[in-house]
Amino acid sequence: MVSSYLQLLENRYRDDLDQDAQEFIDFAVDGADRMRAMVDDLLAFSRVEQAENAFEPVDCEAVVDRVTDDLQIQIAENDAVIVADSLPTLSGDSEQLQQLFSNLVSNGVKYNESETPRVEISAERRGDDWAFAVADNGIGIDPDRTDRIFEMFKRLHNADEYEGTGIGLSLCQEIVENHGGSIGVDSAPGEGSTFRFTLPAE
Structure with missing residues (x-):
């Protein structure tokens, strides 16, 4: 108002x-x-904190399709390319997983100075878990500062450089942990970032 x-x-x-x-x-x-x-x-x-965890089978390929549809304006404006390998169906909360992939894909496009921003999503089965990777060719993160990016309101850039609230990655961590998994990042300045997280298959 x-x-x-x-x-x-x-x-x-x-x-x-x-x-x-x-x-x-x-x-x-x-x-x-x-x-x-x-x-x-x-x-x-x-909403994630208070969720009752009534999980059901979730097709992650369909989730990523919805995410790319929702982000189509951002993707088109940046001439970005989003590539997804074969992704599994697992037990989870569809809305939360859509928020998770949306935040990671959007960040991969936003924090990117490449002529063609690229985000690749993959997954492989490891025992009882699915191990996901969301990799981009963006600006990267100093390894000494990767711990703080998952803290609420902790931002590595000011609002004049990149818009944001400092909550997105905290939300990603909350969603992954709410599903019984863990999340981390491999990155270096100028070399892009790969966010890795696990989600139980059942």
């Missing part, structure tokens, strides 16, 4: 506002939009 009324104010009184006033409105709208994004992410995190 705050954002909408500020934009209404700008549209109706644009000719009466000087440059400083328009900048103030832009700052306020940007702040309201970031707050809305943070509230949305916190609500998503809360």
Whole structure:
């Protein structure tokens, strides 16, 4: 509502506002939009924490198809390529797994300065678990700082460089652990990142 009324104010009184006033409105709208994004992410995190874990068979290939459909604008704007190997059907929460893959694929495209951002998704069976990898050719992460990326509100970049709330990877960790798995990342600056996580087959 705050954002909408500020934009209404700008549209109706644009000719009466000087440059400083328009900048103030832009700052306020940007702040309201970031707050809305943070509230949305916190609500998503809360839903995972309070989930009752009524798991059912989930086709991960269908989940990734929905993710790429949802992210088609971001993918098209960045000329990105998303490649998925044969993915399993496993026991889980479909909505949570869609959020997990969506965050990882979106990050692989966003934190990327390649001419053609590329994200590859694969999985292999290891005993009672499926081991997934989501690899990108993005900007990479300093290995000394990889631990903090899964902490709530911890960001490696300021909002002027890359938009975000600092909740996305914390949510990914919460989802994976809620399914009885674990998550980590292999990365180096300029060499991309590979997020690896395990999910029980049953």
